[in-house]
Amino acid sequence: MEQAQQAKTTAVKGTDTAREVRALVKNIYRSAHEAKANGQKVAYMMVASQYDEILRAMDVVPLPTENYAGLCAAKRDMDRFLLKAEADGYSQVLCSYARIGLGFDSLRKDLGHIPEGSPDGGMPVPDMMLGSSAVCDPRFKWYQAASRYLEVPTYGIDVVAPPPQDDLNAVRDYYIQYQRDQLKGLIGFLEAQTGKKMDPDRLWEAIRLGDKAWQLWYDIDRLRVAIPCPMPSQDHFSIMVAGHYYSGTQIAVDFYQKLYDEVKYKVDHKIGVIPDEKHRILYGGGLPPWHTLWIFNYFESFGAVFVIENVYRGYDPVEVPSHVKDPVDFLAWRAFLRFTRYHEKARARSGNPIVEKLLDMIADYKIDGVVFHACRSCRATTIGQTHMKSELGKYSDLPMMQLVSDMVDLRDYSEAQWKAQIGAFIEALEARGK
Amino acid sequence: MTVMQAIDRLYNERGVRARELRADGHKIIGYFCCFVPDEILAAFDLVPYRIQGSQSEPIDEADALLEPMACPFARSCFNLALKDRYDFLDGFVAPHSCDTIERMYHIWHSNKPTSFDHLINVPHMLGPSSDAFFRNELKYFISRLEDFTGKKLDESKLRDAIRLYNRRRALLREVYDLRRENPPRVSGTEITKLLVAGMGIPAAEHIGLVSAFIDEVKKRPRPAADGLPRIFLWGNEIDDIAFVSLVEECGAHVVMDDLCTGSRFFWQDVSETGDPLEALARRYLCTHCPRSLKPQAGNRREDLENRFGYIREFADGWKAAGAIFYIVRYCDTCELEGPDLKEYLTDLKLPVLMIEDDYSTSTIGQLRTRIQAFLEMIM
Ligand code: SF4
Ligand code: SF4
Numbered sequence: 001m002e003q004a005q006q007a008k009t010t011a012v013k014g015t016d017t018a019r020e021v022r023a024l025v026k027n028i029y030r031s032a033h034e035a036k037a038n039g040q041k042v043a044y045m046m047v048a049s050q051y052d053e054i055l056r057a058m059d060v061v062p063l064p065t066e067n068y069a070g071l072c073a074a075k076r077d078m079d080r081f082l083l084k085a086e087a088d089g090y091s092q093v094l095c096s097y098a099r100i101g102l103g104f105d106s107l108r109k110d111l112g113h114i115p116e117g118s119p120d121g122g123m124p125v126p127d128m129m130l131g132s133s134a135v136c137d138p139r140f141k142w143y144q145a146a147s148r149y150l151e152v153p154t155y156g157i158d159v160v161a162p163p164p165q166d167d168l169n170a171v172r173d174y175y176i177q178y179q180r181d182q183l184k185g186l187i188g189f190l191e192a193q194t195g196k197k198m199d200p201d202r203l204w205e206a207i208r209l210g211d212k213a214w215q216l217w218y219d220i221d222r223l224r225v226a227i228p229c230p231m232p233s234q235d236h237f238s239i240m241v242a243g244h245y246y247s248g249t250q251i252a253v254d255f256y257q258k259l260y261d262e263v264k265y266k267v268d269h270k271i272g273v274i275p276d277e278k279h280r281i282l283y284g285g286g287l288p289p290w291h292t293l294w295i296f297n298y299f300e301s302f303g304a305v306f307v308i309e310n311v312y313r314g315y316d317p318v319e320v321p322s323h324v325k326d327p328v329d330f331l332a333w334r335a336f337l338r339f340t341r342y343h344e345k346a347r348a349r350s351g352n353p354i355v356e357k358l359l360d361m362i363a364d365y366k367i368d369g370v371v372f373h374a375c376r377s378c379r380a381t382t383i384g385q386t387h388m389k390s391e392l393g394k395y396s397d398l399p400m401m402q403l404v405s406d407m408v409d410l411r412d413y414s415e416a417q418w419k420a421q422i423g424a425f426i427e428a429l430e431a432r433g434k
Numbered sequence: 435m436t437v438m439q440a441i442d443r444l445y446n447e448r449g450v451r452a453r454e455l456r457a458d459g460h461k462i463i464g465y466f467c468c469f470v471p472d473e474i475l476a477a478f479d480l481v482p483y484r485i486q487g488s489q490s491e492p493i494d495e496a497d498a499l500l501e502p503m504a505c506p507f508a509r510s511c512f513n514l515a516l517k518d519r520y521d522f523l524d525g526f527v528a529p530h531s532c533d534t535i536e537r538m539y540h541i542w543h544s545n546k547p548t549s550f551d552h553l554i555n556v557p558h559m560l561g562p563s564s565d566a567f568f569r570n571e572l573k574y575f576i577s578r579l580e581d582f583t584g585k586k587l588d589e590s591k592l593r594d595a596i597r598l599y600n601r602r603r604a605l606l607r608e609v610y611d612l613r614r615e616n617p618p619r620v621s622g623t624e625i626t627k628l629l630v631a632g633m634g635i636p637a638a639e640h641i642g643l644v645s646a647f648i649d650e651v652k653k654r655p656r657p658a659a660d661g662l663p664r665i666f667l668w669g670n671e672i673d674d675i676a677f678v679s680l681v682e683e684c685g686a687h688v689v690m691d692d693l694c695t696g697s698r699f700f701w702q703d704v705s706e707t708g709d710p711l712e713a714l715a716r717r718y719l720c721t722h723c724p725r726s727l728k729p730q731a732g733n734r735r736e737d738l739e740n741r742f743g744y745i746r747e748f749a750d751g752w753k754a755a756g757a758i759f760y761i762v763r764y765c766d767t768c769e770l771e772g773p774d775l776k777e778y779l780t781d782l783k784l785p786v787l788m789i790e791d792d793y794s795t796s797t798i799g800q801l802r803t804r805i806q807a808f809l810e811m812i813m
Contacts, residue, residue, distance in 0.1 A: 088773065089772065089773040089776065089788065090769065090770070090773060091761075091763070091769040091790055093503070093763055093764055093769070093790075094766060094769040094770065095766060098770070131727070133558040133559070133727075136533050136766075137532055137533050137558070137725060137766050137767050138766045138767075138770065140558055140727050141724070141725075141727065141767050141770040141771070142770060144727060144730070144770070144774070145770045145771075145773065145774060147730070147734055148734070148773070148774065148777065151733060151734050153730065154730045155729075156558070156559055156727045156729075157559060158557050158558055158559045158564065158567075160555055160557070160567070162555065163539070163540075163553040163555070165543075165551070165552075165553070166574070170574055170577065171570075171574055174566075174570035174571075175567075177563075177566075177567070178557070178563055178564075178566070178567035178570075181563035181566075181567075182559065182563065185561070185563065351540075351543070351544060352544070374501060374503070376503050379503060379504060379505075379533045379534055379537075379764065379766065380533045380537075382501055382503060383500065383501050383503075383504045383534060383537040384501075384537045384540065384541060385501065386498070386500065386501055387499050387540070387541045387544065387545075390499070391544065
């Protein structure tokens with residue numbers, strides 16, 4: 001049985017374009033090394049901080065430390081960094097991305113060079129670190145802690161979103177004002193670091209490219225409503241690299257254009273990820289288990305395909321009012337509109353924007369079941385999953401499951417337990433299909 | 435009833451006074467952490483109630499709704515709410531202190547709604563634009579309270595409340611000053627009780643209690659020198675005496691702290707001049723909490739000094755011989771701050787014991803050996 005399923009797995013077909021992501025990832029770290037050699041400024045940065053285009057417009061080369069942690073896990077080379085951070089006094093329950101980042105910085109400092117054999121050549125010492133409060137707490141606090149190993153200028157910005165209960169008309173102006181002030185503060189900091197003024201035209205250009213890429217990405221995801229599923233979640237977890245780490249560049253636009261064409265072709269020709277698609281699964285949330293990505297293939301061996309996911313997404317496109325003429329204002333408005341996109345819907349029904357988004361996905365993508373991944377060390381993406389499951393249960397009777405491990409720390413993962421849980425979940429899906 | 439009996443009653447029977455007040459027609463508003471200005475609630479004649487958990491009660495019902503990797507303090511509070519132990523609250527306000535509280539707010543709101551649920555967004559960054567934003571958030575909070583109570587904010591009442599709370603702050607600092615003596619006439623355990631007792635009663639009542647407590651302590655005879663080490667405590671929520679008592683039982687005096695349930699919530703005053711909302715915004719944002727990010731200042735040493743200089747003053751002023759960190763597990767910002775503060779204090783030659791714990795009295799006994807070993811080392 002097991003054998004047969006494993007064999008079938010090889011028939012799984014993702015997109016060819018997704019295979020090009022490996023080169024994009026390598027290029028992130030290579031570019032950072034090259035930039036250092038050329039005297040260009042390199043910055044540790046956090047994904048989804050709403051400042052990507054600013055970095056591009058100012059020729060600051062982004063070095064995404066969270067992505068690096070995921071990369072280490074995918075290469076199963078994380079333990080030495082985790083253990084180093086723990087030896088330095090960081091708790092075993094602290095965000096494991098942060099532990100890998102801190103452990104890496106600590107080792108590099110002790111050795112005086114990048115630790116031998118680090119994935120993709122390792123990260124060079126950055127010229128600065130740019131934290132943000134978007135998504136979670138560790139993302140601004142981590143770089144402050146990292147200054148223990150790296151004495152470089154460090155800056156943090158707030159990224160704010162109002163709770164769904166707020167009256168948006170009452171809070172909009174001051175939320176946008178604050179976001180603008182925070183971004184302006186960052187620009188001032190970057191100007192001091194680079195010795196260059198920010199050029200608004202270049203920022204507009206980066207914004208145009210950023211929006212174009214994300215529109216294409218959004219269109220690709222809309223294509224994924226097709227049956228059979230043309231692109232699985234495994235691909236999403238690679239192709240998001242272009243949207244999150246190349247935002248504001250032509251590279252991202254070209255990449256998504258190519259991917260769009262390929263996915264469109266698959267949809268038009270009814271080419272699915274697996275030949276016999278039986279169950280369509282929504283990845284409801286939680287960071288992916290980078291250490292065990294093959295688990296998606298395991299689902300597929302039972303005819304279950306992950307067709308859409310609610311993590312590391314691009315935001316849905318939003319319409320910034322035309323009276324906004326300043327690029328920094330535009331970024332502030334865009335952030336506000338992105339974050340409040342589901343607020344009205346939430347107020348009208350469940351009260352919870354994420355639940356609304358998931359319910360939309362369930363309907364649009366003809367979902368048969370939902371899987372969440374609880375990460376022991378990531379509070380931001382894990383707390384609320386249980387609640388979301390119970391809220392979703394009020395509006396849908398789909399089978400739902402929560403797998404538990406961590407995004408990178410293998411010590412929190414049990415293969416036997418997962419397989420047993422998945423088996424029961426598949427049975428529930430099958431029972432429902434009857 | 436002696437003052438200590440009154441304190442014991444409030445400490446042991448949490449919510450007892452709030453229930454009485456509610457029976458008399460007052461409205462009680464619960465809140466978390468150190469970022470919700472009591473003054474604003476008081477100005478609306480509402481009774482602010484700082485929500486606490488229970489370290490001695492296992493978290494059972496919350497498990498079905500709130501993941502076990504969330505901060506156990508927050509989980510415990512929610513657990514009590516699920517068991518209707520907070521059924522005396524007319525409203526519930528959460529500041530966006532941290533990921534856990536923010537996410538828990540939504541879960542609480544769906545499962546145990548009150549007639550006034552509100553989340554205040556608290557900037558993580560510090561600086562002028564953060565003050566301005568927070569002032570606006572407070573203004574919005576006020577507008578929601580106006581809808582809830584059906585009355586407009588009376589600015590003179592807000593000013594009165596600021597003065598009243600400053601009075602309470604001054605008295606609490608006076609209590610802390612008593613701890614400068616060696617050996618102190620007042621124990622850390624008593625202080626914890628006094629502070630926790632005050633979290634669920636109107637400021638005016640707490641002021642009466644604190645004054646009486648000060649008088650009582652001043653009458654105590656000075657104890658003979660005992661040579662026991664003086665300890666500074668750092669961490670987050672310690673709303674139970676178990677841990678402080680354990681440290682004292684092991685042979686030490688807990689003399690000073692930087693805790694959410696200690697000096698952190700009352701040390702600084704709110705300015706009584708100028709725009710009261712601006713004063714409140716500024717004061718509450720400056721609360722020393724690892725969840726806020728001070729802009730980097732100079733090199734590593736200077737930055738640590740900028741972040742922790744006030745702790746050096748605490749340790750010096752209260753002649754601490756060692757510091758114990760009590761970090762409630764899963765509090766990411768404390769977990770990241772701890773090693774930095776340890777480095778800073780170690781450089782100052784102040785020995786540090788860093789403890790991460792589950793916010794549960796059932797496991798606290800296991801810490802005894804570590805604490806004893808630490809105290810022996812610094813003696
Ligand atoms: S806590 Fe979660 S969201 Fe935050 S940095 Fe860690 S992994 Fe990312
Ligand atoms: S102890 Fe930490 S995690 Fe818990 S509520 Fe306070 S700030 Fe949040």
